[in-house]
Amino acid sequence: MSEDKKKNNYSADSIQALEGIEHVRMRPSMYIGDVGVRGLHHLVYEVVDNSIDEAMGGHCDTIGVIINEDNSVSVKDNGRGIPVDMHKKEGVSALQVVMTKIGAGGKFDKDSYKVSGGLHGVGVSVVNALSNTLKASVHRDGKIWEQEYERGKAMYPVKSVGSTSDRGTVVTFHPDEKIFSQTIEFSYETLSNRMRELAYLNKGITITITDRREKDKDGEFISDVFHSEEGLKEFIRFLDGNRESLIQNIIAMEGEKNDIPVEVAMVYNTGYTENLHSYVNNINTHEGGTHLSGFRRGLTTTLKKYADASGMLDKLKFEIQGDDFREGLTAIVSVKVAEPQFEGQTKTKLGNREVSSAVSQAVSEMLTNYLEEHPDDAKIIVQKVILAAQARHAASKAREMVQRKNVMSGGGLPGKLSDCSEQDPALCEVFLVEGDSAGGTAKQGRDRNFQAILPLRGKILNVEKAMQHKVFENEEIKNIYTALGVTIGTEEDSKALNLEKLRYHKVIIMCDADVDGSHIETLILTFFFRYMRELIEAGHVYIATPPLYLVKKGSKKNYAWNDKERDAIAESYKGGVSIQRYKGLGEMNAEQLWDTTMNPGYRTLRQVTIDNATESDRIFSMLMGDEVPPRREFIEKNAVYANIDA
Numbered sequence: 047m048s049e050d051k052k053k054n055n056y057s058a059d060s061i062q063a064l065e066g067i068e069h070v071r072m073r074p075s076m077y078i079g080d081v082g083v084r085g086l087h088h089l090v091y092e093v094v095d096n097s098i099d100e101a102m103g104g105h106c107d108t109i110g111v112i113i114n115e116d117n118s119v120s121v122k123d124n125g126r127g128i129p130v131d132m133h134k135k136e137g138v139s140a141l142q143v144v145m146t147k148i149g150a151g152g153k154f155d156k157d158s159y160k161v162s163g164g165l166h167g168v169g170v171s172v173v174n175a176l177s178n179t180l181k182a183s184v185h186r187d188g189k190i191w192e193q194e195y196e197r198g199k200a201m202y203p204v205k206s207v208g209s210t211s212d213r214g215t216v217v218t219f220h221p222d223e224k225i226f227s228q229t230i231e232f233s234y235e236t237l238s239n240r241m242r243e244l245a246y247l248n249k250g251i252t253i254t255i256t257d258r259r260e261k262d263k264d265g266e267f268i269s270d271v272f273h274s275e276e277g278l279k280e281f282i283r284f285l286d287g288n289r290e291s292l293i294q295n296i297i298a299m300e301g302e303k304n305d306i307p308v309e310v311a312m313v314y315n316t317g318y319t320e321n322l323h324s325y326v327n328n329i330n331t332h333e334g335g336t337h338l339s340g341f342r343r344g345l346t347t348t349l350k351k352y353a354d355a356s357g358m359l360d361k362l363k364f365e366i367q368g369d370d371f372r373e374g375l376t377a378i379v380s381v382k383v384a385e386p387q388f389e390g391q392t393k394t395k396l397g398n399r400e401v402s403s404a405v406s407q408a409v410s411e412m413l414t415n416y417l418e419e420h421p422d423d424a425k426i427i428v429q430k431v432i433l434a435a436q437a438r439h440a441a442s443k444a445r446e447m448v449q450r451k452n453v454m455s456g457g458g459l460p461g462k463l464s465d466c467s468e469q470d471p472a473l474c475e476v477f478l479v480e481g482d483s484a485g486g487t488a489k490q491g492r493d494r495n496f497q498a499i500l501p502l503r504g505k506i507l508n509v510e511k512a513m514q515h516k517v518f519e520n521e522e523i524k525n526i527y528t529a530l531g532v533t534i535g536t537e538e539d540s541k542a543l544n545l546e547k548l549r550y551h552k553v554i555i556m557c558d559a560d561v562d563g564s565h566i567e568t569l570i571l572t573f574f575f576r577y578m579r580e581l582i583e584a585g586h587v588y589i590a591t592p593p594l595y596l597v598k599k600g601s602k603k604n605y606a607w608n609d610k611e612r613d614a615i616a617e618s619y620k621g622g623v624s625i626q627r628y629k630g631l632g633e634m635n636a637e638q639l640w641d642t643t644m645n646p647g648y649r650t651l652r653q654v655t656i657d658n659a660t661e662s663d664r665i666f667s668m669l670m671g672d673e674v675p676p677r678r679e680f681i682e683k684n685a686v687y688a689n690i691d692a
């Protein structure tokens with residue numbers, strides 16, 4: 047190639063690079079999903095993934111994440127350091143290519159077996175494009191190399207700024223508030239949960255996380271160190287720590303089948319819920335896919351074979367189904383796939399066909415060995431399966447009742463429901479209200495055009511501890527199903543929800559702002575999480591936020607949702623105020639309830655989201671177990687604060 051041509055090529059390429067950056071900034075959601083809280087945190091995961099890749103290649107064992115005072119984030123590893131030598135094709139340093147060329151990723155290193163990669167696997171250049179500033183420091187070959195960028199563009203060529211005996215890469219970026227207009231505030235909890243998960247999924251790596259924005263009572267920065275020697279086994283212990291184990295050990299395997307690395311760990315507990323978590327290249331595949339169906343198949347065939355041979359099923363009058371093998375099961379399946387095909391609504395469903403048999407074989411081998419070596423456990427598991435089958439048999443009748451009632455239109459609605467007149471579900475909302483008396487106030491206060499009220503009597507059933515048929519037989523729960531108009535159960539999954547006939551697009555839980563109220567709120571949320579997760583995932587579930595105080599002076603009055611607001615109002619009224627503390631919804635009259643909590647023009651609803659299903663599962667098992675920790679705090683932390691009416 048002539049010098050001239052090279053030059054042209056170079057400028058053509060850099061124009062392309064620029065277009066890439068501009069495209070990322072113009073359509074950030076195409077690259078990171080959204081520009082809200084989720085997308086913001088995704089930036090960190092994207093950078094950390096590169097270091098995880100380096101660790102999985104065996105080149106690094108320590109990763110540090112720091113949230114700095116200014117809300118920038120640093121990710122540091124002790125890997126080989128991103129190469130800084132001249133990139134032949136691009137004519138600039140390899141570091142600059144990685145950092146500024148959209149889509150370059152780590153591809154120039156053909157030897158690296160890239161199995162990690164964020165949900166979208168977009169590469170650190172996307173993070174750079176969405177940051178107002180980013181700095182990369184590379185410790186390599188005895189020198190410290192540096193380059194800084196603004197909104198994805200290099201400020202100067204890579205330069206050496208000193209010498210070092212270390213090795214590794216540090217990337218510090220500050221998200222651009224022009225892009226992340228909602229917030230650029232990182233949540234320590236969200237990030238540390240993900241780092242813990244990554245440590246379990248990639249055993250042997252040490253991941254530290256530090257929050258330099260906040261100190262604890264000893265004057266130290268908030269910090270955690272995550273390291274797992276046993277990987278998924280320990281992950282299961284962590285997830286199921288609040289449940290009572292049914293068998294002696296955690297059943298686990300790790301290996302490669304048809305060139306696909308497969309890791310599985312599972313345990314049975316005395317509960318009734320099925321908790322399957324699956325990962326592909328460290329990404330939580332909420333929607334499952336071929337690896338999960340492979341797991342299910344391996345589990346069913348192996349256990350069925352064992353149970354048949356044992357003779358324990360001889361007296362059973364009906365068939366055992368897939369579900370029955372998974373009651374009280376907690377399992378994690380983690381596979382590494384070179385070219386994952388992601389499908390489904392949220393692109394978290396693995397499509398690669400070949401993975402199914404790999405996982406199924408792995409599970410069969412693992413489980414066959416375990417059952418042979420632990421005959422006592424094997425017997426306990428088969429007994430549990432039989433009990434589950436019997437319970438399902440009973441539950442199917444109860445479920446049919448719920449179903450039949452739903453199919454009948456109009457007449458099937460629960461008597462306690464005060465319905466709205468609007469027919470378009472998208473415009474309708476239903477309040478699930480604690481107690482008949484608050485229900486009465488809400489009924490008076492509502493706008494009956496689009497707001498329906500369903501009062502719930504006292505504490506609804508704790509589904510975490512109840513068998514399925516008890517759940518479907520429960521009056522309050524039956525009322526929720528019929529009021530919402532949803533139907534349940536498919537061939538494959540007895541609890542699968544059909545949202546097509548959902549009668550209200552906003553389902554609002556409205557409880558007292560006290561301990562009892564928050565307990566009821568959690569019971570309802572637990573029910574939704576275990577039996578109507580699709581409803582939460584589709585964004586239909588909200589929590590109403592009634593005020594805590596009414597501050598009055600003469601004819602002036604205002605409401606406060608916390609002590610700070612209360613004091614601020616009192617001060618603005620210049621003292622001499624009377625303060626009423628609302629202990630429950632019942633203390634408000636209909637007008638006050640409308641003004642503060644139900645009127646879309648003024649109220650604040652919290653939308654319930656499942657950020658991290660694995661963590662939510664653990665927390666619900668903890669909350670609804672025997673201990674009673676501060677539930678309100680949990681709910682507040684997990685409900686995304688969204689003034690959705692504004």
Ligand code: 0RA
Pocket residue numbers: 096097100123125126127128129152155158215
């Ligand atoms: C490709 C090649 C080499 C290192 C890396 C990528 C690398 C990338 C990242 C991203 C974050 N931390 C990283 N650490 C290393 C080096 C190849 C060689 O030295 O031969």
